Amino acid sequence: MAWKHTSHQHFNLFSEITLDTEKVGRELETLIANTDRIDVNVERINFALESTVQKVRKDQKNFNEEEITAFKNAVTKLKEDGDYSEIVGIHADMSHNMHGTMGPIGLLRFLGWHRQYLLEFEEALQNADRILRPQAESLITIPYWRWVDPFPEWLQDFLPSIPGTPDPVPRSLSGSKPSSNDIDIIINGFDQQLSGFNVDGYTRFTTGLEGFGRRPDGSELPAHNQVHQWVGGIMNNTRYSPADPVFWLHHAEVDRLWHIWQKQHPDLHPVLNDNDRIMDPWNETSYDQLVSITTLGYNYQSESL
Template sequence: MRLFGIPALALASSVSAVKVTEHDKLAVLGLENLQRYVAENGSPDPGTCTPETASVRKEWSTLTKPERRNYIDAIKCLHSKPGLTPASVAPGARSRFDDFVVTHVKQTYSIHATANFLSWHRYYIWAYEQLLRNECGYKGYLPYYNWAWWYEDPASSPLFDGSDTSISNGGDYVPDRNYTCVGVPTGSPDCPIKLEPGSGGGCVSGPLANWTVTLGPIATKVTGIKPNPQADGLGYNPRCINRDVNKNSAYLSRDEVITELLENSDDILTFQNRMQGDFPNGYLGVHSAGHYTVGGDAGSDFFNSPADPAFYFHHAQIDRTWWIWQNQDLDKRRNAVDGTITFQNDPPSRKGMLNDTLTLGPMLQDAFGNITIKDAMSTLGGPFCYIYV
C-alpha cells in the first residue's frame, strides 16, 4: 500500500526509527485510514493540497545532521530579524521570533482550556514554520519531539544533548532545589502535583547558549529569575534560556499515557481536557508534562513558553497527537469541536463553533490573515498541506 506516494511500510519504519511504541502504531493506522478517507471522499482542498504534494513533518532524531543544522540556523535567523511588534504593545520585543511570543502572551486566556486550543495552536506553529521557510532559508518542515521515545532520559535525547545538532542542553545543573508545585498559585497550601527538580536549572549550553530571552517572566515556576519591569511581562528583561529538563515530568508523557489518551477519548471534549490535564486530581496531562519536561524559566511559564524554541517541538507533538486521534475515525472526528470560548469557562460563555475566527494578532496579520476553526480541522485543508511520520 502507498500513502501520499510513500510506501506504508516505509512510513512505519520512519515512525519507529527509535523504538516501536503503541501510539506510533496508531499513527501508522491513522495514515492508512486517512488514505482510504481521501480516496473515498476526496481531499479537503484538492485544488491546493493533494496526497502527492503534502509535506512531511518528522521527529527531530530522524532528520540528518545537515537538516538539523539548517533548522538551527533558521531559528537563529528569526531571532536576529527585527520584529514588527510596536514598543507601545511590547517594549521588550526585539525580533521576529518575539512577535510570536507576544502573540501567545496576549492571547493566552483565549487559547487554553477553550474550544480553539488545538486548532489555534495548529495554526500558530504552522505560521512559525512558514516564516522559517520563507524568511530564513529553512528547507524542511516543522520537526516534532516524540515524548515517548525519550521519556527515560530526555536530557540525552538528540534535541537536548547539547551537541551542535541540538537546540542546546537541558540547562546547567543547579543543586539544592526544591520540588515544583504544579497547577496552583504560588504560595497556595495545596499541592496535588509535586515535581522533583530535573537535571538542569540554569542557563543552557550549546548552539543557543548566546540566545537572549527578552520577555517575561509572567507565570514561571522558577525562583530567582529577574522580574519583568512591567506587570504584563512585556517589558525588556534580557537573560539566557534557562531549562530544567526533567525525566520525572517526561515519565508522565510516556507511551502508555499517550496511548490511553488516544484510545479512551471517545469525544473531543474528553480528549482535549485529558490532554491539558486535571490538576486538582493530580493528573498533569501530556500537554503540561511536555512543558515541564523542558522546564526552566520559559518552559514552565503558561504565557511565555514560546520564548524557548523547544516550545515548537513540543506543540508539533501536541498537534501530531490530535492528528492521530482524528485519523482513527475521520467521519466523526474530522470536524469535532467542543468547549467554550473562555479559559476553563470562566466567566461562563457560549460554546465554540466551527466558524469562530482564529487570529494570530496584528504582528502576524499581514503575513497570515485570519482563518476559522473549521479551516484548521484538517492538515490537508485550509492553509495547510502536511502529514506526520
C-alpha cells in the same frame, strides 16, 4: 478587531495550574447544552489526500546535521530580524483564549489555535531558510519530539533567551512527562476523561491531551501541560514559552497526536460558534479550515504512537 472571549483566571506558570474538575465539568455541560452545533464541511476534509506538495514534519531524532544547522540558523535569523519576538508576542496575548485554564472556550480552542500558530511559525521559519539556503532542494520544517524520548540532544545548547536580558534561560528537565502507556490512554482511552459529565468525545479528548486528564487509577495523566513544566525555564511560562525553540517541537507532537486521533474519529469536533470559531488574530481562519493537515499541505513522518 477587538476579540472578546469569556475567560477565567489566567495562570502565569504551568506548574501553578490547578483545575476544579467538578466546576469545569459543569461549565462544559452547560456550554455544550446551550450551543447550537455547527456541522463541519466534511467535503473539504480528506485525511488520506495525497498532494503533490506535502511538507513532511520529521521526528527530531531523524534530523541530519544539515537539517539541524538549517533549523538553528533560521531561528537565529528570525531572532536577529525581530520576527521571533513578534511571534512569541502573539502567544503572550491571552485575549486569544487558547488554553483550557481560561475556561471551556479556551479548552475547545486549544488544538485548532495552536495548529494555526505552528503554521504561522513554520512559514516564517521557511522564509528565513529560503534566504539562508537559496539553493536548498527542500526547506526546513518543524520537527516533532515524541514525549517518551529524551530531550532532543541537538537542542541542549540551543537555549532560549528573553529580549532585554543578556543571558540564556536554562531548562530544568525534571518532573513528570508522559510514558508510552500515558500516550495510549490519551489517544485510545480518551472516553475515560470527565466521566460522570454529559460532554462529547472531542471535549474528553482535548481535556486529556492538554493535560487535565486522569489515569484509570485517578492519578494525574501527564500530557501537554506537564511537558511544559518538565522542560522548565521559560517553557514553564504560559505566555512566553515559545521563546524556547523546543516549544515548536513539543506542539508539533501535540498536533501529531491530534491528527492520529482525528483519523480514528473524523466526526468529532469542538462545539464552537461565532467569534470563538475564528482563530484570532488570524481573522480569516476558522476551525473548519484547520481540521485536516493533508488539506493544509503537510503530514508527519510517522503516525505511530
